Amino acid sequence: MYLKRVSVFTLCLCVLTSVYLCAGCSTAVNDLVYIVDGSWSVGSADFETAKQWLINITSQFDISSYYTQVAVIQYSDTPRLEIPLGLHQSGAELIQAIQSITYLGGNTQTGRAIRFAVDHVFSSSQRASQVKHRIAVVVTDGKSQDDVVDISMEARAQGITIFAVGVGSEITTSELITIANKPSSAYVLYAEDYTTIDRIRDSMEQKLCEESVCPTRIPVASRDEKGFELMVGMKIQTKAKKIPGSLVSEAAYALTVSTDITENTKEIFPEGLPPSYVFVATIRLKGTASKLTFDLWRVLSKDKEFQAAVTLSGKDKTVTFTTTSIRQKEQKVVFKDNFQTLYDGKWHQLKLLVRPTQVTSFLDDEPIQEILLDPMEAIYINGETQVAKRRGTDITVPVEIQKLRLYCDPYQSERETACEIYSVVRSLTMPLLPLQD
Incomplete structure (x- = not known):
């Protein structure tokens, strides 16, 4: 039983120097408390499986006094503090401690366990003024x-984020929804049983990471999505000229060579980037912009090394995605096919779905290509984030931008449509022609 790979080199740099400040899920400053059901219905074998699941989903964090500290509460009739918050300052120590937890047995007093976490565990943190995120994961x-309503409301009112994980067919969905933060679709997870709980490990890891690095919200339709509204964060709406957008209802902004869209990365991505995200840009490339090679969006380290970038090439009619790599300074993937129309002078939506092992490109809602990625590192945030810059220079390329967002939830790729594009709207609303004899 091992933690998944974590770059010790990168984490050491984060600790030892403030010149190269990196950030990401592994370096999030969290107090993370697991509240784990140890009642008779679980059974000793399934409880061992639950313990391994805790080890697996904790692996994305650096366990230390600088970053994430973990506590574990096992509960049945009464809660039992198995691992105090901050006791273990390394991943290896934490693994050993979790493996040593013995099965309790008894009835299911979930409300009492949450109360214990609020009153005695979170309150015991020695880093109260430093911790940015207090997170509880209830597994039942x-x-x-007993009652879970009042204490769950109290915990959330104190700024504690609660995830509820239901395992098996005996769970009560309404109770899980009562325990967890809203919306329940983001904070409630389900597993068929303990033998299949590892199937939701990736989802749990992503959600914990989102909570750590994506605290902001983007208003989308009837819900708020975690992510980064780059039009606002990069101050495009105040720096560029407002113009008509792709539809009468849409506004866009025209950049000129004298428009400098540059901000400190610490102000845009203060906790780094999540392991999965969706980059969305609605743009129009006219004139020189449709012929040049430039970075539509890029994140540079203090030494001007690329941490992330989306590069457009009018000459080759390609899109290139650049990100970090554990094997070298950066890795690039080039989407070579079916992007010709992006450079035709009309409005288009470009979307990249980035996951830990692959990146998928879309143009106007149509999937284009999927390319594998090597494992990525956390990004350095002491540099700058820029928009529409010629490759290798600080010269701005005159593009027109209507939307520029980065969503933390990878499933937003399915929800984010290109209905703002006239050609897409028209194809959806045109009546079907009658069949010809």
Whole structure:
């Protein structure tokens, strides 16, 4: 049983120097408390599986006094503090401690366990003024035999984020929704049983990471999505000229060679980037912009090394995605096919779905290509984030931008449509022609 790969080199740099400040899920400053069901219905074998699941999902964090500290509460009739918050200052120590937890057995008093976490565990943190995120993960396989409503509301009111994980068929969905933060679609997870709980490990890891590095919200339709509204963060709306957008209802902004869209990365991505995200840009490339090679969006380190970038080449009609790599300073993937129309002088939506092992490109809602990625590192945030810059220079390329966003939830790729593009709207609303004999 091992933690997944974590770059010790990168983490050491984060600790030892402030010149090269890196940030990401591994370096998030969290107090993370697991509240784990140890009642009779779980059973000793499944409890061992639950312990391994805790080890697996904790692996994305650097366990130390600088970053994430972890506590574990096992509960049945009464809660039992298995691992105090901040006791273990390394991943290896934490693994050993979790593996040593013995199964409790008893009834299911979930509300009492949450109360114990609020009153005695989170309150015991020695880093109260430093911790940015206080997160509880409640894992249960059945209905609580006491009330969970009042204490869950109290915990959330104190700024504690609660995830509820239901395992098996005896869980009560309404109770999990009562325990967790809103919306329940983001904070409630389900597993069929303990033998399949590892299937939701990736989802749990992503959600914990989102909570750590994506605290902001973007208003989208009837819900708020975690992410970064780059039009606002990069101050494009105040620096560039407002122009008509792709539809009468849309506004866009025209950049000129004298428009400098540059901000400190610490102000845009203060906690780095999540392991999965969706980059969305609605743009129009006319004139020189449709012929040049330039970075539509790029994140540079203090030494001007690329941490992330989306590069457009009018000459080759390609899109290139650049990100970090554990094997070298950076890695690039080039999407070579079916991007010709992006450079035709009309409005288009470019979308990249980035996951830890692959990146998928879309143009106007149509999937184009999927390319594998090597494992990525956390990014350095002491540099700058820029928009529409010629490759290798600080010269701005005159592009027109209507939307520029980065969503933390990878499933937003499915929800974010290109209905703002006239050709897409028209194809969706045109009546079907009658069949010809």
